[in-house]
Each structure stands twice: as C-alpha cells, then as structure tokens.
Amino acid sequence: MALNRNPIPLVLPCHRVVGADGAMVGFGGGLERKTWLLRHEGALLI
Numbered sequence: 001m002a003l004n005r006n007p008i009p010l011v012l013p014c015h016r017v018v019g020a021d022g023a024m025v026g027f028g029g030g031l032e033r034k035t036w037l038l039r040h041e042g043a044l045l046i
Contacts, residue, residue: 016043 015034019025027034038044 015027015029015037017025017027024031024034035044
C-alpha cells in the first residue's frame with residue numbers, strides 16, 4: 001500500500017544481483033553499465 005499512496009513513484013534498477021558463481025548476469029542497462037555502477041558504489045573492486 002505504501003507504493004499506492006506515494007505521489008512520486010521511484011524506479012530503481014536492480015543492478016546488485018550477481019550470479020551464484022559471482023559472475024555478472026543480465027541487466028537491462030547492459031553489463032558494462034552494471035559493472036560501472038557496482039565499481040562506483042565500491043561494491044566491486046576489480
């Protein structure tokens with residue numbers, strides 16, 4: 001119900017999901033952008 005009552009919808013892409021083996025898996029924005037986002041957040045150090 002919180003989303004139903006919020007006058008400003010928030011859309012957040014789920015780029016933090018990685019494969020079971022730690023590999024980069026599908027992301028609507030492309031794997032290059034996903035890698036950049038994770039590095040930018042400090043969640044990916046390579």
